[in-house]
């Protein structure tokens with residue numbers, strides 16, 4: 001079976017989740033960089049994903065799209081280490097946090113939305129993304145107060161932890177969000193940032209990241 005190929009973009013938060021999952025599962029893969037700003041590249045990866053979005057993972061003869069679905073596939077086929085808790089209650093909390101970020105926050109602050117709003121009024125796109133993240137983080141901080149331990153849900157890494165770092169990266173590196181009101185989010189993001197598999201998935205560590 002040939003090596004898996006990940007279609008990814010260095011700054012893509014959805015790609016970053018899958019990069020972390022692959023690293024935790026110790027799955028070696030080929031990195032295919034997609035420039036989200038170039039039409040030609042869009043055509044290339046559109047062949048694999050009608051939605052024209054990354055990530056796309058080619059693995060075991062399959063072409064998989066949608067980051068959360070890819071992560072669940074990887075967890076089922078490569079069960080170690082598990083990313084979904086065995087306990088149904090903890091599993092529900094882990095999924096709730098993951099989906100809060102991946103459905104309630106990320107899609108409302110993505111590049112396409114930001115660009116469209118910037119076209120309508122300069123500065124509006126950035127402000128919108130900033131505000132969406134703050135509203136989402138207000139709720140996330142409360143969820144983490146209830147469920148977190150060392151990580152998002154208890155003391156083991158779950159699917160929720162795969163989704164957290166990239167939204168914190170967007171908040172701090174792209175939209176200048178003040179993290180003062182979010183001490184639990186900040187603590188867990190810092191904790192995850194020190195784990196080698198998470199470090200390796202960081203935008204700055206990707207082959208297509210800008211050099212300076």
Ligand SMILES: N[C@@H](CCC(=O)N[C@@H](CS)C(=O)NCC(=O)O)C(=O)O
Pocket residue numbers: 011012013014015036052053054055065066067068102110111112
């Ligand atoms: N729900 C999808 C969202 C994928 C997505 O929005 N990807 C972004 C990068 S994070 C993208 O490819 N954007 C290109 C575009 O929208 O033109 C997933 O989780 O995989």
